[in-house]
Amino acid sequence: MVRMLRGLATGLMVALLLGTSAQAQRIIYVKKDATGANDGSSWADAYTSLQDALAAAQAGDEIWVAAGVYYPDEGTWLTDNDRTLSFRMKSGVAIYGGFAGTETDRSQRDWEANPTVLSGDLDQNDIDSDGDGIYDVLRGNNAYHVVVAINTDSAAVLDGVVIRQGLADGGIFETDRGGGVFINYGSLELAHVTILNNTASLYGGGMHIESGDVMMEKVTISNNTASYGGGVYSDRSEVKMSNVFILNNYNGGGMNIILGEVTMTRVIISNNVNSYSGGGINVVLGKVTMADVNILDNIASYNGGGVYNDRGDIIMKGKSVSNNKASWNGGGLYTERGKVIMMNVAILNNISSLRGGGMHIESGDVMMEKVTISNNTASYGGGGLYNASNNTTLTNIVFLQNRAENRGGGIYNKDSSPLDWHNVSIVANEASEGGGYYSEGLSYPTFKNSLFAGNSGGDCVGTIDPASPYNLIQDPSNTCGLQDGQNGNIIGRDARLVVTDDSTGIYWLIADSPALDAGDDSVCPTEDLRGVARPQDGDEDGAARCDIGALEMQPGEVVPVAVSSAEPVPLSFYGPYPNPVRAGVVELLLDLPASSQVAVEVYDMLGRLVRRVPRSRLEAGRARRLQLEVDDLAAGMYVYRVLVASPGGTHEVFTGRLVRVR
CATH class of the missing domain: 2.160.20 (Pectate Lyase C-like)
Structure with missing residues (x-):
């Protein structure tokens, strides 16, 4: 009898398990216009309401x-x-x-x-x-x-x-x-x-x-x-x-x-x-981890057009914060009493009506590495960055073509003395005072291997750590107190670089640039902003050494020295830069003795025309520039032809190879 009961119990358990298995595979059908039995057993007999199907459903x-x-x-x-x-x-x-x-x-x-x-x-x-x-x-x-x-x-x-x-x-x-x-x-x-x-x-x-x-x-x-x-x-x-x-x-x-x-x-x-604040994202005491995220075209009535962070943790690796607007501070990003880590990010074309067009750091811990901060605008100060934190770390950062109506086109630093700002490039920014860098109060950040050049309103106005080593400040009148020749600093010399117009934060050093192979290798990162290994032998003297600034020039990227302006300008071509190229545009530079019509053709290795830059007029002079977009070219090797037609009927063709890599 006991065995029989056990057998019955086992049989019931198996039946229940089998029933559960069958139930787990059941499909209930819902179709608005079904005309069948309305029991969900098939499309023909489907429930006509989702609520009835939910009522009947089981796990x-x-x-x-x-x-x-x-x-x-x-x-x-x-x-x-x-x-x-x-x-x-x-x-x-x-x-x-x-x-x-x-x-x-x-x-x-x-x-x-x-x-x-x-x-x-x-x-x-x-x-x-x-x-x-x-x-x-x-x-x-x-x-x-x-x-x-x-x-x-x-x-x-x-x-x-x-x-x-x-x-x-x-x-x-x-x-x-x-x-x-x-x-x-x-x-x-x-x-x-x-x-x-x-x-x-x-x-x-x-x-x-x-x-x-x-x-x-x-x-x-x-x-x-x-x-x-x-x-x-x-x-x-x-x-x-x-x-x-x-x-x-x-x-x-x-x-x-x-x-x-x-x-x-x-x-x-x-x-x-x-x-209120945080047009795209508003974070309060939370943690956000982002990879390959684009935050763009958002608006906040107060702070943080793209991102607002209050005592939260934000990690962003890859992609962009761009074209955002804040009526107060932090057009792209505003952070206060929080932690922010940004790597391989572009902060572009953001606007704030007060401070920090690209980014406003009020307090907290911020670490940025391989970040491009370009073409941002602040009505008051800190077109690229407004910083009021001692715990901000910058490595391989480019501040390019940012603007502030008042002070600090690239950076406005207030009452803070971060210890580790190295391989920073502050180039072609603009403000009434301190176009590149401006400080207020007790501010003594330590710059290392950093480049200040071509900033309207002064390269460096205010104070930085006087022990900052191996920096190049082009403007001899606005040096934040650094002296030429002390601690490896280069003061008052032309940086000799070419700035691109594509808002990628890329510039190219000319072969006689004092920034080439002039940095301190002991604090040099292992890679530059783009991921190029450091150090490189940019000046090709047989000894690789870290460049000053966020970009490390490879030998093929250095722009040749143009002929002295006291001599006649011969027709010559140099480029493309960079080559190989990953994305964006390459620069084609020409010295033209007279205004000329110039066109560019690109062929694949089967001889097929894959790209043409239509003929356009370039005026006479040195380093006349053409740009060739490559984003839609497949990876591989190409042949380019630069065709130059001068008014006198002279025609010249420059050819070479271009490599696109992924």
Whole structure:
């Protein structure tokens, strides 16, 4: 009898396990216009409402949803226009949209061709005022949240849907946040999702995450509005983003991060507006790690057009902060009492109305390496950088063509004495006073192996550490107290360089530049701004030595010395620079005895013409410049021809080889 009972128990357990396994593979079908049994067993008998499918789903189920618009108040026993209704995610249940309604395998779906829309417009009366497909006027009865995930596990998945027209405008907790998606102590995986045109009166117009764990892959968060976190508001949560777009969100900017940790890989944060600080990202006591992230064209009414950081930790490796605006400080980035690490980043074309066009450091710890800060503008001071922290480290940094109306076109340094600013290049910046560098108060930063040249308003105005070694300051009248010949410093000599016009932060040293092979190898980084190994034998005297500045000239990159201006100018060609080239443009330089028509042709190794710079007139003179774009050329070897036609009928052709590398 005991054996029989044990056998029965074993059989029941096996049956239960088998039943569970079968249940784990169940697919529930949803199709708006299905006319069958409405039981979700097939496309023909699909549920016509997503809510009924969710009610029937258990852990392990997949819900396949065909194209159409689905509303949270549609389903059995649900009340029309009930704003408290949402699509509530379940642990272990995955919802997949983007089906036509005939597929037999999930891989056959196309979420772009077959949009599955989850809409909060319960009474279906919202208005698309300009006909662009975005319902920008939300009115009447809209769900407080379109999608909700509360206490869900990591197997909850939402994939291939559009979430739109949620309106969290209530006056109590939960109803004032997360118009599109509301997550509270839950996990959710989002993929191929668009969160569009949702609103919250307080937090997270597109998405509110509180004490949650969220993964996003190929998600677009666009045209959402909230007082804080127009696109996303993350509070004490862990969020991972990959291939995500945060675009055109308003009032509260792109994303607010309070405590917690956010990781971003290949993310674009663009055209967001914050009525406070942090047009793109606002971080308070949180940690953000970014790789291959572009933060561009964002606006803040106060500080941090692109990024605002208050006591948070930010790590950014790769890509750019560009074209952002702040009405106060920090057009690109503003940080206070926090930690920032930036490597291989370009800070370009940002604007602030007060200080720190590119970046404003009020206090905290900042480490920057291989960063280009170029073409930024501040109305008061610090066109490139405003620094008020003793703990700012700069290595291989180029400040190029930044502007300040008042002081510190490149750098404005206030009451701070950082110990480690080395291989910094401050070139062609502009301000009324201290075009390159300006200091206020007790400021004695230590510059090493750094280059100051061609700055309008003075290369170096104020004070730096008098023991700063191996620097080149071109302007003899504005040297911050450094003396020529002391501690290896070179003062009052022409830096002899050529500045490009492409805002990449690249310049080229001429062969007789005093910066060539003149640095201190003991503090020289192992690579330059571009990743070129240091030291190189730039002057080809047989001894490799570190160059002064952020760029290390390889022998093939050094521009030949032009013929003395006292002599007639012979027709000559030198370039291209650089060669090999990775990206951007190469410079072609000509000495022309008379104004001439010049064209450039580039051929691949099969003799096919792959690029042509149309004929244009260059005036007579030395080092006349042409630029050749190479970004769309495949890696490989090419032959170039520079064709020069002078008014007297003389024609010359210069040929050579150009190498494009990746």
